Amino acid sequence: MVHFTAEEKAAVTSLWSKMNVEEAGGEALGRLLVVYPWTQRFFDSFGNLSSPSAILGNPKVKAHGKKVLTSFGDAIKNMDNLKTTFAKLSELHCDKLHVDPENFKLLGNVMVIILATHFGKEFTPEVQAAWQKLVSAVAIALAHKYH
Amino acid sequence: MSLTKTERTIIVSMWAKISTQADTIGTETLERLFLSHPQTKTYFPHFDLHPGSAQLRAHGSKVVAAVGDAVKSIDNIGGALSKLSELHAYILRVDPVNFKLLSHCLLVNLAARFPADFTAEAHAAWDKFLSVVSSVLTEKYR
Numbered sequence: 001m002v003h004f005t006a007e008e009k010a011a012v013t014s015l016w017s018k019m020n021v022e023e024a025g026g027e028a029l030g031r032l033l034v035v036y037p038w039t040q041r042f043f044d045s046f047g048n049l050s051s052p053s054a055i056l057g058n059p060k061v062k063a064h065g066k067k068v069l070t071s072f073g074d075a076i077k078n079m080d081n082l083k084t085t086f087a088k089l090s091e092l093h094c095d096k097l098h099v100d101p102e103n104f105k106l107l108g109n110v111m112v113i114i115l116a117t118h119f120g121k122e123f124t125p126e127v128q129a130a131w132q133k134l135v136s137a138v139a140i141a142l143a144h145k146y147h
Numbered sequence: 148m149s150l151t152k153t154e155r156t157i158i159v160s161m162w163a164k165i166s167t168q169a170d171t172i173g174t175e176t177l178e179r180l181f182l183s184h185p186q187t188k189t190y191f192p193h194f195d196l197h198p199g200s201a202q203l204r205a206h207g208s209k210v211v212a213a214v215g216d217a218v219k220s221i222d223n224i225g226g227a228l229s230k231l232s233e234l235h236a237y238i239l240r241v242d243p244v245n246f247k248l249l250s251h252c253l254l255v256n257l258a259a260r261f262p263a264d265f266t267a268e269a270h271a272a273w274d275k276f277l278s279v280v281s282s283v284l285t286e287k288y289r
Contacts, residue, residue, distance in 0.1 A: 116258035
């Protein structure tokens with residue numbers, strides 16, 4: 001089980017409290033689809049994904065991004081208990097959504113980059129390290145029930 | 148995988164800004180790498196890795212200078228980095244997974260320093276460019 005120090009938890013929660021989760025969610029999912037276009041394979045029903053501006057302006061992308069990032073908020077409230085927190089979601093991603101867990105790592109890294117653009121200097125190497133630990137642990141938790 | 152004209156333009160124009168902070172970007176990228184991915188320190192047992200160390204600064208400059216060489220010869224990255232490719236294949240033998248980690252930390256650094264320039268399109272171009280650089284550096288591994 002991953003253990004987060006008090007400093008790591010503080011680094012995570014302080015930035016999270018300043019984030020507009022709705023906007024950031026759309027940005028994160030949008031960037032995933034732009035930077036790693038093969039991830040679009042999961043979103044055939046989303047309509048126009050033909051260009052970066054189409055993707056970032058797409059209302060379905062924004063809505064789904066918000067959903068994903070809101071769920072990430074659960075991770076932050078349960079940093080000591082991620083595997084249990086994401087057990088059901090893990091089963092869903094395996095059995096119904098058929099998502100390769102590699103994609104969780106890609107999204108995690110995109111989120112880290114978005115945090116960097118929003119927080120600039122405040123996103124110090126130490127703060128980044130705490131977030132990398134979190135996104136990695138969430139990715140592992142989401143893959144935990146795969147079979 | 149090769150870069151489109153648009154992607155090359157994005158890289159080259161951003162590099163003009165980046166090169167003015169090249170040395171600090173290099174050092175900070177390595178700091179981020181060692182903090183976020185401590186296993187990468189195993190390649191530097193001979194270094195003083197404390198933030199601000201002279202060796203870190205020198206090595207950071209080296210790394211960013213090499214990226215700069217790739218930018219300046221963006222139409223022929225393989226040619227520009229041929230010697231460096233041999234160095235990594237025969238002497239350094241850094242496991243290929245680490246190039247992704249270093250690339251990510253450089254992107255984080257660019258995103259933090261140039262948020263307005265680091266649009267989704269620029270992010271995609273840089274990710275792809277660093278992926279090409281990484282491929283060149285590992286292409287002689289076996």
